Amino acid sequence: MMAPVLLALIVILGAAGTVLYLASYFWGGLLLIAAIVLHVWRVGLLKGSGAVRELVRRSLRSAAVPVFGIVMAILLGGVVMIFSGYNPFVAYGALFYGGLARNWHISVLNAAPLIFTALSVAFAFKAGLFNIGAEGQYYLGAMAAAALSLYMPIPGFLAIPVIFLAAGLAGAAWNIVPAYLKMKTGAHEVITTMMLAHVARYLSPIFIRAFGGDPSTSTHPYVTTRIPEHTMLLRFRAFLPEANARLHTGIILAILVALAVYYLLYRTSMGFEIRAVGENRDAARAQGISVGRNIFRALLIAGFLAALAGFNQVNGLDHRLFENLQAGYGWNGISVALLAGGNPVAVIFTGLLWGTLDAGGQYMSRTTQTPGAIVEIVKGIILFLIVARYIYTAFSNWRKRRRSRAVNVATAAADAAGGAVRGEG
Amino acid sequence: MGNVILETQHIVKQFPKVLANDDISIKLQEGEILCLLGENGAGKSTLMNVLYGLYQPTSGRILLDGRDVQFSSPRDAIDRGLGMVHQHFMLLDPFTVTENIILGAEPGRGPTIDYGAARRQVKELSDRYGLRIDPDAKIENLSVGLQQRVEILKALYRRARILILDEPTAVLTPQEVDEFFSVIRGLRESGVSIIIITHKLEEVRAISNRVYILRRGRVEGERETGNVTTAELANLMVGRSVVLTVERTPHEVQPEPVFEIEGLQVLDDRRIPAVQDLSLTVRPGEVVGIAGVDGNGQPELAEAIMGLRPVESGIIRHLGEDVAGVSTRDRIHRSISYVPADRHRYGLVLPFTVAENIALGYHDRSPNAYRGQLDYEGMNGNAADLIKRFDIRTSGPEAAAMQLSGGNQQKVILAREFSRKPTFLLVNQPTRGLDVGAIEYIHSEILAMRDKDVGILLISLELEEIFGLADRILVLYGGRIVRELLTDETNEKEVGLYMMGGKERSA
Numbered sequence: 027m028m029a030p031v032l033l034a035l036i037v038i039l040g041a042a043g044t045v046l047y048l049a050s051y052f053w054g055g056l057l058l059i060a061a062i063v064l065h066v067w068r069v070g071l072l073k074g075s076g077a078v079r080e081l082v083r084r085s086l087r088s089a090a091v092p093v094f095g096i097v098m099a100i101l102l103g104g105v106v107m108i109f110s111g112y113n114p115f116v117a118y119g120a121l122f123y124g125g126l127a128r129n130w131h132i133s134v135l136n137a138a139p140l141i142f143t144a145l146s147v148a149f150a151f152k153a154g155l156f157n158i159g160a161e162g163q164y165y166l167g168a169m170a171a172a173a174l175s176l177y178m179p180i181p182g183f184l185a186i187p188v189i190f191l192a193a194g195l196a197g198a199a200w201n202i203v204p205a206y207l208k209m210k211t212g213a214h215e216v217i218t219t220m221m222l223a224h225v226a227r228y229l230s231p232i233f234i235r236a237f238g239g240d241p242s243t244s245t246h247p248y249v250t251t252r253i254p255e256h257t258m259l260l261r262f263r264a265f266l267p268e269a270n271a272r273l274h275t276g277i278i279l280a281i282l283v284a285l286a287v288y289y290l291l292y293r294t295s296m297g298f299e300i301r302a303v304g305e306n307r308d309a310a311r312a313q314g315i316s317v318g319r320n321i322f323r324a325l326l327i328a329g330f331l332a333a334l335a336g337f338n339q340v341n342g343l344d345h346r347l348f349e350n351l352q353a354g355y356g357w358n359g360i361s362v363a364l365l366a367g368g369n370p371v372a373v374i375f376t377g378l379l380w381g382t383l384d385a386g387g388q389y390m391s392r393t394t395q396t397p398g399a400i401v402e403i404v405k406g407i408i409l410f411l412i413v414a415r416y417i418y419t420a421f422s423n424w425r426k427r428r429r430s431r432a433v434n435v436a437t438a439a440a441d442a443a444g445g446a447v448r449g450e451g
Numbered sequence: 452m453g454n455v456i457l458e459t460q461h462i463v464k465q466f467p468k469v470l471a472n473d474d475i476s477i478k479l480q481e482g483e484i485l486c487l488l489g490e491n492g493a494g495k496s497t498l499m500n501v502l503y504g505l506y507q508p509t510s511g512r513i514l515l516d517g518r519d520v521q522f523s524s525p526r527d528a529i530d531r532g533l534g535m536v537h538q539h540f541m542l543l544d545p546f547t548v549t550e551n552i553i554l555g556a557e558p559g560r561g562p563t564i565d566y567g568a569a570r571r572q573v574k575e576l577s578d579r580y581g582l583r584i585d586p587d588a589k590i591e592n593l594s595v596g597l598q599q600r601v602e603i604l605k606a607l608y609r610r611a612r613i614l615i616l617d618e619p620t621a622v623l624t625p626q627e628v629d630e631f632f633s634v635i636r637g638l639r640e641s642g643v644s645i646i647i648i649t650h651k652l653e654e655v656r657a658i659s660n661r662v663y664i665l666r667r668g669r670v671e672g673e674r675e676t677g678n679v680t681t682a683e684l685a686n687l688m689v690g691r692s693v694v695l696t697v698e699r700t701p702h703e704v705q706p707e708p709v710f711e712i713e714g715l716q717v718l719d720d721r722r723i724p725a726v727q728d729l730s731l732t733v734r735p736g737e738v739v740g741i742a743g744v745d746g747n748g749q750p751e752l753a754e755a756i757m758g759l760r761p762v763e764s765g766i767i768r769h770l771g772e773d774v775a776g777v778s779t780r781d782r783i784h785r786s787i788s789y790v791p792a793d794r795h796r797y798g799l800v801l802p803f804t805v806a807e808n809i810a811l812g813y814h815d816r817s818p819n820a821y822r823g824q825l826d827y828e829g830m831n832g833n834a835a836d837l838i839k840r841f842d843i844r845t846s847g848p849e850a851a852a853m854q855l856s857g858g859n860q861q862k863v864i865l866a867r868e869f870s871r872k873p874t875f876l877l878v879n880q881p882t883r884g885l886d887v888g889a890i891e892y893i894h895s896e897i898l899a900m901r902d903k904d905v906g907i908l909l910i911s912l913e914l915e916e917i918f919g920l921a922d923r924i925l926v927l928y929g930g931r932i933v934r935e936l937l938t939d940e941t942n943e944k945e946v947g948l949y950m951m952g953g954k955e956r957s958a
Contacts, residue, residue, distance in 0.1 A: 314780030
């Protein structure tokens with residue numbers, strides 16, 4: 027009797043705390059802490075103290091590498107600053123004050139599209155695929171969202187869900203060709219999706235001219251007309267008066283989608299098949315799992331997820347489609363996904379981290395004259411130190427699988443080297 | 452025959468878990484063709500990699516021209532006149548023959564390459580050894596046989612006196628094999644000494660002067676090819692590696708067949724027939740053993756039965772219905788179970804948990820899932836039962852399959868396949884690489900399935916295993932069943948003879 031009530035309380039506290047915190051009501055953090063404490067207590071209640079210890083140990087262990095990476099990167103970034111004549115304490119002070127407090131809303135606005143594109147990359151990752159062209163699907167989503175918002179007569183309450191789905195489907199459709207080619211001919215998705223990403227990017231100016239952008243007028247030559255009010259995502263200010271005026275609820279959608287992706291991957295038979303194909307397609311096939319079908323649907327779902335970033339930008343932030351959008355969310359999503367080790371829930375946090383570093387970096391360079399490039403250095407080091415772990419395990423797996431082949435390659439290299447020595451002599 | 456040019460003395464190579472070479476001493480004489488014969492995993496490739504400087508031996512010596520040598524890298528070996536042609540060629544496809552041959556040893560001054568001289572040298576080499584090839588052809592336009600020729604020329608260009616070829620005919624068509632043999636003989640005439648690594652008996656007979664037979668890391672014997680029979684070679688190679696303690700008790704066989712194959716033809720990856728006109732019948736409650744030397748169509752047959760490889764022609768009938776065109780998934784769900792030979796590649800998803808591996812294939816139904824949603828409680832509960840029943844040593848259903856020992860990994864596969872109440876069971880080399888205890892357990896489980904009236908087709912390279920489990924023995928040679936024998940009315944010698952090509956098949 028007690029347990030379900032407790033669970034409901036945890037969920038409510040957690041949800042409320044998250045929403046408040048994201049809207050810069052920082053006391054929402056207290057609710058989050060309370061939810062976590064209650065959760066630990068609940069685990070102890072249901073499964074005993076051993077389970078609590080196990081839970082704490084597991085959480086600490088999974089946090090160890092990322093925290094280590096971040097701390098090291100900050101230290102190393104500080105060293106770089108000292109050597110280039112900047113005061114790291116002043117700079118980092120501004121970075122964290124800007125990113126986590128003063129301009130937290132910008133961090134959140136940055137994070138939402140990153141979470142969508144990173145989920146896309148992470149999802150494909152689980153199927154053993156590299157959806158490097160998330161940027162293209164992002165553009166497609168943005169174009170579809172803008173077109174529907176402007177020209178489809180959809181009644182108010184239906185507008186958002188319909189556009190959300192349609193934008194996603196546009197991104198999924200954009201991946202049909204790479205998915206089909208991969209399935210039938212083995213054409214590598216890295217090549218095909220990346221090429222299509224460039225196609226999508228250069229489609230957008232054409233699209234904008236078709237939908238209201240007029241290069242002959244001096245005002246707003248490269249944007250579409252503004253989308254109607256009822257197609258805009260709800261803003262936090264609608265229910266939290268002190269929230270920043272631009273802050274919209276796309277981040278909430280992103281978090282919900284991340285949870286849905288986690289559910290799909292780890293709690294459904296379909297996700298099981300996709301992961302099995304990703305980990306060992308021969309064994310999956312021998313157990314009757316269709317490799318082609320799972321590759322196909324994994325790439326389409328990845329396209330769907332990346333396109334939601336475009337929906338988020340058009341219907342949440344900009345309310346129109348700019349040429350070039352804010353380019354780069356697709357590419358940066360790759361870093362965010364790698365950082366999260368392909369875990370959809372971890373993507374929420376790495377997305378927020380990246381968003382924070384970007385927002386804080388801008389604030390830092392504005393207020394302290396420390397160049398924003400330093401933030402890129404810090405990001406690079408974090409990525410390296412954390413991803414290195416995955417590279418390491420991936421590498422050792424690869425080495426095991428390909429041992430005989432590696433031996434051959436080494437021989438070939440040595441053959442060539444040996445010959446070279448003789449050639450000189 | 453000339454002097455001993457290369458010799459190993461008491462070579463031992465210990466890997467963390469495997470003793471790959473155990474006191475191997477071989478001699479290569481100048482101007483001879485020597486074969487190293489052995490099954491997969493017998494230690495042939497390890498020995499060659501030791502000779503070629505890729506591995507350092509744990510102990511033992513290598514003598515070249517009677518003098519002690521140590522190769523710390525392939526470069527040392529090349530400098531001393533050793534050349535190696537790997538099974539997978541190391542060629543750059545878009546480059547020409549000449550460019551590939553001179554790569555790393557380009558003639559010319561400084562940064563420039565004297566292509567004229569290079570072409571001349573390649574031409575000269577190919578004339579001298581009778582290895583005809585167009586020096587300007589691009590590798591990607593050459594047949595596999597010609598690519599191999601380029602690899603040989605590459606070694607000769609680096610002045611190899613000793614040529615080591617690893618499974619040289621594995622990728623060749625029959626016509627290419629004949630040509631390859633004449634090339635090798637030509638090389639011998641020109642004074643090159645040659646070592647060929649192979650598991651094909653016919654090849655040993657066709658080409659070599661002498662042969663060493665390797666098994667389980669040891670030299671099982673040395674023979675002059677001229678006075679050894681194929682049967683003797685096979686017996687040395689297959690040997691008595693399985694210690695059988697499980698007693699095969701008689702069991703009544705149901706008359707109505709559960710599984711039949713008629714006139715099956717299957718192609719291998721090179722699109723050459725690997726299984727031809729093969730027919731067999733398995734009845735409930737019997738174990739039918741397929742005996743044969745490795746490379747006679749076993750993997751292709753297994754894959755065709757499971758729907759993993761297309762059937763060129765023929766009928767595969769399960770419970771009276773033709774399933775040749777049915778998907779793997781449907782075959783599994785109509786109670787055909789499969790224990791694959793390579794458990795890491797085809798049997799398990801190693802990063803998955805034991806429970807997830809047991810669920811694999813049945814991951815969309817009870818007890819593993821309900822209406823498309825995984826039921827981890829059911830999955831883990833089922834796995835826990837099977838862990839107990841099959842005595843799988845693991846920390847629990849949620850341990851990663853990767854963490855288990857080989858024998859326990861095989862038990863996970865057995866638990867998965869045997870618990871699905873199969874009517875027909877295909878078992879391919881179920882005890883490969885396992886220790887005696889695990890072998891005994893797996894054998895007794897297979898016999899227990901037979902006693903439950905399951906029809907079992909056992910493919911094995913180990914004759915002892917076939918004799919220990921099978922009621923009937925079908926001998927597979929060159930992709931055909933050359934002989935059917937009753938286990939109780941034959942012996943290993945007779946089966947071994949048919950495994951070599953069955954000269955008396957009509958007898």
